Structures are given as C-alpha cells and as structure tokens.
Amino acid sequence: xxxxxxxxxxxxxxxxxxxxxxxxxxxxxxxxxxxxxxxxxxxxxxxxxxxxxxxxxxxxxxxxxxxxxxxxxxxxxxxxxxxxxxxxxxxxxxxxxxxxxxxxxxxxxxxxxxxxxxxxxxxxxxxxxxxxxxxxxxxxxxxxxxxxxxxxxxxxxxxxxxxxxxxxxxxxxxxxxxxxxxxxxxxxxxxxxxxxxxxxxxxxxxxxxxxxxxxxxxxxxxxxxxxxxxxxxxxxxxxxxxxxxxxxxxxxxxxxxxxxxxxxxxxxxxxxxxxxxxxxxxxxxxxxxxxxxxxxxxxxxxxxxxxxxxxxxxxxxxxxxxxxxxxxxxxxxxxxxxxxxxxxxxxxxxxxxxxxxxxxxxxxxxxxxxxxxxxxxxxxxxxxxxxxxxxxxxxxxxxxxxxxxxxxxxxxxxxxxxxxxxxxxxxxxxxxxxxxxxxxxxxxxxxxxxxxxxxxxxxxxxxxxxxxxxxxxxxxxxxxxxxxxxxxxxxxxxxxxxxxxxxxxxxxxxxxxxxxxxxxxxxxxxxxxxxxxxxxxxxxxxxxxxxxxxxxxxxxxxxxxxxxxxxxxxxxxxxxxxxxxxxxxxxxxxxxxxxxxxxxxxxxxxxxxxxxxxxxxxxxxxxxxxxxxxxxxxxxxxxxxxxxxxxxxxxxxxxxxxxxxxxxxxxxxxxxxxxxxxxxxxxxxxxxxxxxxxxxxxxxxxxxxxxxxxxxxxxxxxxxxxxxxxxxxxxxxxxxxxxxxxxxxxxxxxxxxxxxxxxxxxxxxxxxxxxxxxxxx
Amino acid sequence: xxxxxxxxxxxxxxxxxxxxxxxxxxxxxxxxxxxxxxxxxxxxxxxxxxxxxxxxxxxxxxxxxxxxxxxxxxxxxxxxxxxxxxxxxxxxxxxxxxxxxxxxxxxxxxxxxxxxxxxxxxxxxxxxxxxxxxxxxxxxxxxxxxxxxxxxxxxxxxxxxxxxxxxxxxxxxxxxxxx
Ligand code: SF4
Ligand code: SF4
Ligand code: SF4
Numbered sequence: 001x002x003x004x005x006x007x008x009x010x011x012x013x014x015x016x017x018x019x020x021x022x023x024x025x026x027x028x029x030x031x032x033x034x035x036x037x038x039x040x041x042x043x044x045x046x047x048x049x050x051x052x053x054x055x056x057x058x059x060x061x062x063x064x065x066x067x068x069x070x071x072x073x074x075x076x077x078x079x080x081x082x083x084x085x086x087x088x089x090x091x092x093x094x095x096x097x098x099x100x101x102x103x104x105x106x107x108x109x110x111x112x113x114x115x116x117x118x119x120x121x122x123x124x125x126x127x128x129x130x131x132x133x134x135x136x137x138x139x140x141x142x143x144x145x146x147x148x149x150x151x152x153x154x155x156x157x158x159x160x161x162x163x164x165x166x167x168x169x170x171x172x173x174x175x176x177x178x179x180x181x182x183x184x185x186x187x188x189x190x191x192x193x194x195x196x197x198x199x200x201x202x203x204x205x206x207x208x209x210x211x212x213x214x215x216x217x218x219x220x221x222x223x224x225x226x227x228x229x230x231x232x233x234x235x236x237x238x239x240x241x242x243x244x245x246x247x248x249x250x251x252x253x254x255x256x257x258x259x260x261x262x263x264x265x266x267x268x269x270x271x272x273x274x275x276x277x278x279x280x281x282x283x284x285x286x287x288x289x290x291x292x293x294x295x296x297x298x299x300x301x302x303x304x305x306x307x308x309x310x311x312x313x314x315x316x317x318x319x320x321x322x323x324x325x326x327x328x329x330x331x332x333x334x335x336x337x338x339x340x341x342x343x344x345x346x347x348x349x350x351x352x353x354x355x356x357x358x359x360x361x362x363x364x365x366x367x368x369x370x371x372x373x374x375x376x377x378x379x380x381x382x383x384x385x386x387x388x389x390x391x392x393x394x395x396x397x398x399x400x401x402x403x404x405x406x407x408x409x410x411x412x413x414x415x416x417x418x419x420x421x422x423x424x425x426x427x428x429x430x431x432x433x434x435x436x437x438x439x440x441x442x443x444x445x446x447x448x449x450x451x452x453x454x455x456x457x458x459x460x461x462x463x464x465x466x467x468x469x470x471x472x473x474x475x476x477x478x479x480x481x482x483x484x485x486x487x488x489x490x491x492x493x494x495x496x497x498x499x500x501x502x503x504x505x506x507x508x509x510x511x512x513x514x515x516x517x518x519x520x521x522x523x524x525x526x527x528x529x530x531x532x533x534x535x536x537x538x539x540x541x542x543x544x545x546x547x548x549x550x551x552x553x554x555x556x557x558x559x560x561x562x563x564x565x566x567x568x569x570x571x572x573x574x575x576x577x578x579x580x581x582x583x584x585x586x587x588x589x590x591x592x593x594x595x596x597x598x599x600x601x602x603x604x605x606x607x608x609x610x611x612x613x614x615x616x617x618x619x620x621x622x623x624x625x626x627x628x629x630x631x632x633x634x635x636x637x638x639x640x641x642x643x644x645x646x647x648x649x650x651x652x653x654x655x656x657x658x659x660x661x662x663x664x665x666x667x668x669x670x671x672x673x674x675x676x677x678x679x680x681x682x683x684x685x686x687x688x689x690x691x692x693x694x695x696x697x698x699x700x701x702x703x704x705x706x707x708x709x710x711x712x713x714x715x716x717x718x719x720x721x722x723x724x725x726x727x728x729x730x731x732x733x734x735x736x737x738x739x740x741x742x743x744x745x746x747x748x749x750x751x752x753x754x755x756x757x758x759x760x761x762x763x764x765x766x767x768x769x770x771x772x773x774x775x776x777x
Numbered sequence: 778x779x780x781x782x783x784x785x786x787x788x789x790x791x792x793x794x795x796x797x798x799x800x801x802x803x804x805x806x807x808x809x810x811x812x813x814x815x816x817x818x819x820x821x822x823x824x825x826x827x828x829x830x831x832x833x834x835x836x837x838x839x840x841x842x843x844x845x846x847x848x849x850x851x852x853x854x855x856x857x858x859x860x861x862x863x864x865x866x867x868x869x870x871x872x873x874x875x876x877x878x879x880x881x882x883x884x885x886x887x888x889x890x891x892x893x894x895x896x897x898x899x900x901x902x903x904x905x906x907x908x909x910x911x912x913x914x915x916x917x918x919x920x921x922x923x924x925x926x927x928x929x930x931x932x933x934x935x936x937x938x939x940x941x942x943x944x945x946x947x948x949x950x951x952x953x954x955x956x
Pocket of ligand 3 (some may be wrong): 420451741
C-alpha cells in the first residue's frame with residue numbers, strides 16, 4: 001500500500017514512499033547472539049550480578065498474605081507462611097505479580113493493535129518508523145528475540161513469545177513455586193524485559209499503520225489544557241491508551257468534513273497518540289485530569305478504551321448527562337453490547353438518555369456514533385458542569401465539622417479541613433491552592449461524613465486557573481534517528497553529554513505536575529538529553545516560564561544535548577530504552593542480535609541514562625521500571641514509589657561491591673559507586689535532582705566527562721542541600737576528573753579522605769568480555 | 778478516631794503495631810536506655826509550623842541537648858545549615874533505612890550500629906513504608922517516631938495528637954533529657 005492513502009493531518013511525509021520499498025530488500029547478516037528468545041532463567045546470571053550490587057531493601061506494604069485459603073498468613077519479621085514462604089520472597093512475589101499485570105497490559109494492548117492493523121492493512125504491511133533515518137527499526141526485538149521484523153505479520157512471532165513468557169511468569173507466583181527472593185527478582189527483570197519488547201511492538205505497529213510522526217525532530221505543537229477547548233463546539237473526550245477508536249473518530253470527522261465543527265479532546269495516552277495522528281486534537285491533561293474535566297461538564301460524549309480509565313467514569317458521565325461509549329473488551333463497564341446495531345439507533349438511545357452509554361466493540365462504528373451523539377446532545381446539555389459556584393462554596397464549606405477524615409484519606413495529606421474552615425469564612429485561597437497538588441482521586445469525598453463534594457469545591461475555587469490552562473506540547477515523535485545516535489553516542493559514552501534523563505510514567509505526584517516541568521527545564525538547561533513520555537510528557541508541558549513558554553517551546557525536540565524529546569505515549573517508552581541499546585549497536589558496533597547480556601553490560605557501564613517516574617502509580621509503571629533495570633538503567637521514583645514494596649539500593653560505603661573487570665587487562669579494579677542505585681525513591685524534587693545527576697555517572701566516563709557530571713552533581717547538591725556532597729572522593733579517579741571551577745574545595749576533601757589516584761578501566765561485569773584474559777573465566 | 782489508628786485511614790497496621798507514647802516519660806526512657814540513638818529528619822520538619830516555631834527547631838533543641846546525631850533526608854540539610862546546625866549526614870530516607878536494616882553497618886561515625894532510630898518530618902506514607910522495612914528486617918533496632926500522628930510500623934509512636942499536645946510533649950522530652 002502507498003503511504004499517500006493514509007490521510008493524516010501531518011503534511012510532510014514525502015520521504016516515506018522511498019523508504020518502505022527499501023526496508024523490504026534489506027537482509028540481516030548480523031550473526032545470532034547467544035540468547036535469542038530467552039526463557040525464564042536464560043539471563044539469571046546477569047540478573048544475579050546486578051542484584052548482588054543492588055540488593056533489594058524490602059518495605060512491606062502489607063505484613064500479611066491472603067493469596068490462598070490457608071491464609072491469611074502473618075509474615076512479619078522472620079515468620080513464614082503456611083506454604084513456607086518468607087517475607088522477602090512474598091514481597092518480591094508481589095512485585096512480580098505487579099509487573100506481570102503491567103506486562104500483560106502492554107502485551108494485550110500490542111496484540112490487539114497488531115491484530116486490528118493486520119486485518120485492516122494486511123499482514124505484509126511494512127514496518128516503518130522513520131524510513132532511512134531509522135534503519136534499526138526495532139532495537140529491542142532484535143536484541144531480545146534475535147529477529148528483524150519487517151512487516152506487521154512478523155510481529156506475531158514476537159507476541160507469541162511474549163505471551164508464552166508471561167504465562168510462565170505468572171505461574172511462578174502460584175503457591176508453592178519459587179521460594180527465593182533473588183529468583184523472584186530475576187523474574188521481575190524478565191517480566192520487565194518482555195514488557196519493553198511489548199511496548200516496542202505496540203508503538204512500531206501503530207507508527208507504521210497510522211502514519212504517526214516517524215522520528216521527526218520537530219513535530220507539531222499540540223494545544224494542551226482545559227482552557228484550550230472551544231466549548232462552543234460539540235466536544236468529544238477520549239480516555240485511555242488504545243488509539244484505534246480515536247483514529248476512527250478522526251477519520252469520520254475528516255470524511256464528513258466536520259473536523260472544524262467538533263472538538264476532539266483527550267486524556268492520558270490516547271490523547272498523546274491521537275495527537276500523533278492529527279495535530280488538531282487537543283490534550284486535556286494526564287489521567288489525574290479525568291474527574292476535573294468530566295465534572296467541568298465540557299465533554300458532550302466520552303469514549304473510553306483501556307487502561308487507567310476511572311472505574312466510576314460512567315457514574316460521573318451520567319452526572320453531567322454525557323453519554324459514554326466503551327470500546328474495548330477489557331473495559332465494558334457493564335454496558336450493553338450494541339456493536340451490531342445501526343449507528344443511528346444507538347445515537348438515538350443515548351441522546352434521549354434511554355441508556356447512559358453503550359459498548360461498541362467494532363472500531364469502525366465508533367467515529368460515527370460518537371460524532372453524531374456529540375452533535376445532538378451538545379445543544380441540550382449547554383455544558384452543564386457541577387463545580388459549585390463561588391457563592392455556593394461558602395455555604396457548603398460551613399457544613400464541615402472539622403473531623404479530618406478527608407485529610408486522613410488524601411494520599412498527599414492535603415490540609416483540606418483548614419481549607420474548609422477558611423472557605424466557610426469566605427476565603428477560598430487555600431482551596432484554590434490545592435488545585436495544583438491534588439491528584440484528582442476523590443478519596444476525600446468518599447471519606448467525608450458530611451457528603452461535602454470536596455474535589456468539586458477545589459475545582460470551583462480554581463475556576464480562573466482552569467480557564468488559564470492553555471499550554472503547548474510537542475507531538476510524540478516515536479523513535480530516535482540513527483544519525484542522532486551516531487552524533488551523540490560518543491559524547492554520551494565518554495560522559496561529555498552528562499546524561500539522558502527520561503521522565504516517564506503516571507501523575508501520582510507528591511506536589512503536582514509542575515515539579516516534573518521544573519526538573520525537565522533544569523536538566524535541559526544543563527545540556528542533558530531529556531526525554532518524556534506518557535502522562536509525565538503531558539505534565540512537563542503544563543507549566544510556562546516567565547516568558548509564557550513551556551519546556552517544549554523552550555528547547556528543541558531533537559535527541560541532542562539540551563533537547564526535550566517527547567517520544568509519545570506509554571508504549572513509546574520503548575524508544576528511550578531502544579536509544580540506549582542503539583548506542584551500543586550503531587555507535588559502538590556491538591551485535592544486537594539475541595545478545596542481551598553483552599548489550600546490557602555495555603549500557604550499564606557506559607550509557608549515563610536515568611529513568612524518572614516521579615508519579616509512578618500503576619502496574620505498568622512498575623513493569624516499565626523493571627525493563628530499565630535489566631538493562632542496567634537506574635530509575636528514580638517519587639515518595640509514593642516506596643509502595644512498590646522495595647528498592648534496589650547500592651551501598652557506596654561497601655567498597656567490595658564496586659569492583660569491575662578492566663576488559664583490557666582482566667584485572668578487577670575499583671570503579672566508583674556508579675550508578676549508585678538501580679531503583680530509588682526520592683522524598684522531594686530537590687532530592688530527586690541531586691540523585692539524577694549522580695546516577696548519570698558511569699564507570700566508562702572519561703575524565704572530561706566525569707568532570708562535567710561532577711560539576712552538575714556538586715552544584716545541584718550545594719544548591720539544594722546547602723553543602724558539598726561527602727562522597728565526591730569516591731567519584732574522582734584521577735585529578736583530571738576534578739572540575740576546574742571546584743578544584744580548591746574538592747582537593748581539600750580529597751586530602752581529608754586520604755584519596756588515592758586510580759585507573760579508569762574499560763569496564764565490564766562479564767569475564768568473557770576480557771580481551772586479554774588474566775582471570776579464569 | 779481511636780488513639781492507635783493509622784493517621785492515613787487505609788494504611789492500617791499489621792499484626793505487630795507500635796506501642797503508644799502516652800506521656801513524654803515513655804519516650805525519654807527509650808532514649809535514655811539507648812546506647813547509640815540516631816535521629817532521621819525529613820523535609821517536612823522545616824515546613825510544619827508549631828505555633829511560633831517549626832518542627833525542625835525542636836529537633837535541633839533535642840539534638841543539641843542530647844548530642845544525638847541527625848541524618849537530614851532530602852533537602853532538609855539546607856534548613857538545618859540555615860539554622861547553624863550541621864547534621865551528621867545527608868542521606869535519602871531509603872538509603873538511611875537500608876543501612877539501619879544492616880546489623881553490620883558501623884554507623885556514620887564508624888563506631889558501631891545504632892540501637893534506636895527516631896524519625897520525624899517525613900511524608901506519612903514514606904515513613905510508613907520505611908518503618909515497615911525496619912520492623913520486618915531490623916530486629917536489632919528499635920524505632921520511634923516523633924511526629925504527631927500514629928505510625929503503626931514503629932516500635933513506639935505518639936497517637937494522633939494536636940499540635941498543642943505535641944509541643945507540650947516535645948518540650949518536656951527536650952527539657953528532661955537536657956537535665
Ligand atoms: S500463599 Fe502461602 S503465605 Fe500466602 S496465604 Fe497461602 S499459605 Fe499463606
Ligand atoms: S481528590 Fe485531591 S484533595 Fe481529595 S483526596 Fe484526592 S488528592 Fe486529596
Ligand atoms: S471530612 Fe468533610 S466534614 Fe470532615 S473535615 Fe473533611 S470536609 Fe470537613
């Protein structure tokens with residue numbers, strides 16, 4: 001098929017026709033590595049190497065197990081359950097269950113996309129994520145599976161493997177299977193790895209089929225925020241992650257020439273992905289905006305697909321008389337299946353409110369039904385929202401008896417009772433302030449014995465802010481170009497670009513999304529390469545500097561020092577890990593094919609990348625983090641991240657942990673504790689920034705690179721903690737590592753700590769990588 | 778709410794839950810008995826207002842009166858230094874938690890493991906999980922929180938008390954231990 005047949009609102013896709021033809025002809029001559037399609041235990045030794053350095057620190061979120069009828073079992077301290085399981089094993093078992101849920105979600109999502117794309121475009125539809133610019137189109141599939149997919153149909157084999165592994169992994173969590181926490185953790189890494197591959201499958205399939213931006217650096221700027229919606233038009237809201245129903249809506253609007261008449265708005269990853277299909281779509285916000293936006297009454301029709309959709313969205317939709325259309329087998333919401341009914345009949349039933357919503361499992365129907373319904377209900381609804389008006393707030397607030405139940409249920413311990421007291425006296429400032437940090441969970445309302453609509457009151461008090469919510473976000477670009485990798489590969493591996501920092505994941509932020517935007521800007525200014533994806537990408541755009549510009553307007557979208565690269569939705573995360581892997585393959589010319597351990601060893605020792613999931617919340621976020629860990633990429637989470645039950649922490653005070661092979665000589669040499677941790681929660685944004693800078697250091701840094709990284713680490717430490725870090729001496733290997741501008745104070749510390757110069761190795765954890773073997777391997 | 782209900786309603790404790798510090802003498806006795814106590818102070822200490830002072834001011838008084846070393850987590854170090862108090866170490870909450878759980882850790886000063894860790898000023902759910910880690914994996918260590926909310930996973934915790942009662946308790950502890 002010709003790409004010209006794919007109508008998108010993106011104009012500039014001339015290159016594509018050329019590249020498709022050629023991708024087919026390319027033969028893959030790379031020799032097969034040792035571990036294609038790895039099983040549960042294939043990479044166990046690699047995992048154990050990492051887990052030896054980064055021992056799990058378990059923080060049980062529950063002391064009991066209730067997974068079988070012998071329970072509940074009290075596992076506190078040294079106690080074991082009736083099945084014999086220990087507390088560490090039970091915690092890692094729970095982590096594995098969590099990560100399996102996340103991986104299942106991405107694999108299920110990928111399978112659905114590949115099936116529907118195969119049906120619509122044919123199995124031999126070519127994969128193309130960037131034409132000539134992206135020859136390594138599927139680095140993770142190549143790495144893990146050892147195959148080079150060329151068509152949509154080629155992805156079936158990959159999915160078969162992922163589904164098989166997932167089934168085996170889930171079986172591991174049954175009573176009386178694995179008993180060792182280390183083995184559970186190794187399987188967590190395995191689940192993370194297959195999750196990463198699943199994300200790659202999903203994103204390269206949708207990029208290839210729907211004509212999403214193909215690794216372009218400057219994608220269009222998309223309007224973002226509730227204030228950006230033209231409420232005079234009928235408004236459709238799409239929520240979730242699985243984009244085909246939303247694509248159908250866009251196609252229908254184009255076909256019927258209604259694009260200018262109807263507003264298409266979205267929340268979460270479906271909105272990110274639909275804005276890759278048409279720059280006219282508007283993104284409202286991350287998933288924490290669901291209640292706010294629905295309660296504003298602005299959407300006339302709500303279309304949900306899958307993942308992260310509030311389970312009470314149908315109830316909320318009914319409150320604003322907005323019909324809801326469910327479109328995915330995984331999320332039917334109890335609605336009647338009307339897939340085989342005539343669209344006009346379905347529309348009539350929803351417009352007359354005979355039914356609150358419908359289930360439509362055939363994507364091709366969704367556009368027509370959603371559009372017609374929106375157009376017909378819009379005039380009737382007149383955007384009836386139910387934020388209390390300012391004059392009503394005072395009256396409602398007076399019902400508050402200061403019992404504090406709301407605050408005790410708020411994940412961020414928000415001072416709601418205090419805000420209510422002030423509001424009862426006519427001062428709404430505290431309520432309004434809460435808008436920025438509220439994650440929109442409505443647990444406060446569930447707790448309030450006075451039935452005060454607390455969340456709605458926060459929204460009512462923040463009406464002016466809502467109107468001002470107008471931002472810009474760059475559409476997700478997908479993959480990183482090979483040429484970009486060639487250009488930055490050297491500076492990254494040498495440490496001269498101080499790091500690649502990826503802000504990913506959900507919006508369970510401790511103090512609002514602004515902190516993500518601030519961190520993005522800080523690291524881009526410091527000339528790190530900053531990537532964003534998913535809800536974090538949206539949050540990063542919802543803040544303007546003094547000149548009224550967002551991070552996406554301030555910095556270029558290219559994968560270069562000082563770039564802010566929005567790769568896209570959650571499944572686009574694969575391109576971030578993929579970029580790290582491509583550095584090993586394109587820049588360092590290492591074989592990727594079925595060669596996981598060697599490439600992970602390369603990435604771990606040389607590529608100063610850090611993932612930051614500041615609002616990590618879901619099981620998918622846990623899976624995404626796990627995929628990074630196996631590649632040796634550390635992940636920082638916000639304070640809520642400790643609820644994932646364990647950290648993977650290095651101990652810089654234990655010298656024996658930080659010896660590595662020098663591949664040149666085979667000697668075991670002390671490097672620095674770099675990266676210090678593999679999974680760590682930060683308490684505050686300030687602490688996170690210091691951690692990020694530090695975690696970007698790698699054993700392979702040249703002196704010039706290490707000096708640049710140390711400059712950032714020491715400077716951020718001084719600025720945020722008020723002092724020079726007490727571990728700088730561990731990161732200085734030779735005097736040339738010391739940043740010139742900080743020489744006096746660092747040399748003073750080196751003298752105090754009796755520092756001695758040491759060599760900079762060609763680092764590897766794998767004895768087989770030693771070129772001149774001195775050790776027995 | 779009952780005295781020994783977790784401050785966050787849903788974060789109920791497990792079978793093993795903290796004993797209540799019902800009066801300052803209970804905490805004082807614990808601190809006096811400890812050979813190697815340590816204070817772990819989170820960033821909220823510099824934010825929580827206690828009438829004309831902040832929580833961090835009480836922590837400084839306690840540390841100064843007793844000589845107990847302070848680990849400042851997150852960016853709390855800045856607030857301490859701004860008050861001309863130098864913490865013994867700056868470390869993240871999970872880092873210090875991980876070290877405290879290690880019975881072979883020699884401590885910040887290298888003089889041996891701690892036997893009492895006192896916490897204040899950490900976000901509630903972070904402290905909850907951290908204390909759970911120590912409850913389950915640090916049998917050699919007693920934990921106590923000085924926050925005014927009940928923490929089921931500590932060995933000793935105040936019940937959920939008002940700022941006023943909190944001030945009275947902390948003042949008494951600081952005074953009595955300084956004598
Ligand atoms: S799975 Fe084991 S620990 Fe869990 S309830 Fe059953 S017997 Fe108890
Ligand atoms: S809706 Fe907002 S204020 Fe209410 S409990 Fe959730 S985060 Fe707290
Ligand atoms: S739960 Fe309701 S009544 Fe109680 S303090 Fe909160 S708002 Fe007031």
